[in-house]
Amino acid sequence: MSEEVTPTTPPPADPSQDGPAPGCHAETPADPERRGFLGSLSSLAMAGGLAAGYGTFGCFAARYLYPAHAAATGWMFVCEVGRIAPGEALAYKLPDGAKVVIARQGSSGAAEDFVALSSVCPHLGCQVHWEGQNSRFFCPCHNGTFDPSGNPTGGPPKEPLPRYPLKVEDGLLFIEVPLEGLA
Amino acid sequence: MSMLIGWLKERIPVSGDRLREMTNEPVPNHLRRWWFCLGGTPAYLFVVQVVTGILLAFYYQPSSRTAYESVRYITEEAAFGWYLRGVHKWAATLMIAAVILHQMRVYFTGAYRKPREINWMVGMCLLVCTLMTGFTGYSLVFEQLSYWGATVGANITENVPVFGTLMKRMLLGGDTYNANTLSRFFILHAAVLPVTIVLLLGVHITLIRLQGVTELEFEDQEPGEQKHFNFFPDHFLTELMIGLVLMILLSVLATALPAEMGPKADPMSTPEVIKPEWFFYVTFRWLKLFSETTAILSMGFIAFLMFIWPLVDGAIRKRWKGSEASVWVGLFAVIAIVGLTVWEAFVAH
Structure with missing residues (x-):
């Protein structure tokens, strides 16, 4: 015979009494704020x-x-300054395979005498090529044209062709070029 | 079988009735006309792209040293590689065409108007993602045209005000196209953009489901004609049929006009005649017509105007009741887009 178990609950606290209900911890009324x-x-x-x-x-x-980092560049030796006479030019190949024409326009022997035009169009980065019959550089992407000094003459480009930095030290010509190619 | 169904029902507490209610949306009668099913077409083609793209990725190697050779291997040596690459290429073309046609249909039927403005904007985001996926995918082949297309595309981003340089460097992984560029394009093409498209498609379809398909009425409609039909199986079968026709079309195109190998990318020489993929002819011609900044800012403005068009149209129609200005604007835009595309297609420079 089993004894019936009835759940017991603690008697409800009498709200009229101020003290804590028996069996409960002391509690301050919650401050809603x-x-x-x-x-x-x-x-x-x-x-x-x-x-x-x-x-x-x-x-x-x-x-x-x-x-x-920005792409690594380095100074590379080109030739002795006297090797290019004023008005002449020299074809030079960069480590990444690009061909650069370095032209001499002055006779002072300083770096300012020389110009090395980049073939990267300043518009949207395509390669320009020389059009002998028109004496101009032409960009096939958006029909930009440049005169032999690299100044814009037609099409969307508003800036000249970029120039590679050059310097002369002890009578030797150096060019600053990117060291890493794509492959 | 019934035991299996009972077993599944205990573990997946969705009732059949509820499921039918969720999936069996009443479809307005005008969707019996095939040109109203153009929204489902790019979605179907997207699935084709995911499947063929995964298959192509088994052999593709995203590095400037190996990319071209791996695409050549897929095209010329791997069994049915030519077919999978052809389907992938043509499905991309058809997907972009279908997205544009779908957008035109939504535009000219005014289906973007209240309360569907947000869904138009989601659709615009999907259009941009689709075009970007096309651009990055085309670049992966590492042919001359795709290489120079990528160079021009990345340099365009540089002209975006404030964030331009950051965007270009993030896209290329450097100041110019370099050894890290192709892997970035690959990750964008094969992971980032498809996941974004899936998420946007989820929102797009949910909004369609919540708002219902726009109801359109036609003059040849009988007055007593039933206005809706069931999604399942009626519309589902229509979509299946469209899918079948598309698979046949893709197979024919991939066989008759297969994806070929152009000359390998040469960073030292831009080809004499250079063109992007057909869907960028408009922007390419635009860049020839105006200076860099003008061209890019105006293109950005046009894209922004397209994005917020439902709001602009709403304001116009509020001011002038029943105005159909949007039709004229749309016609002008279509003529301009088609005109510039044809112009670019028929001239070398």
């Missing part, structure tokens, strides 16, 4: 923590994807 403030504070802390955590991750990822 303070509770609300603490709730907002903890929500804010949570949002801040999440933003800081994912934000840090996002910054790391963006920095990881952003290319580390």
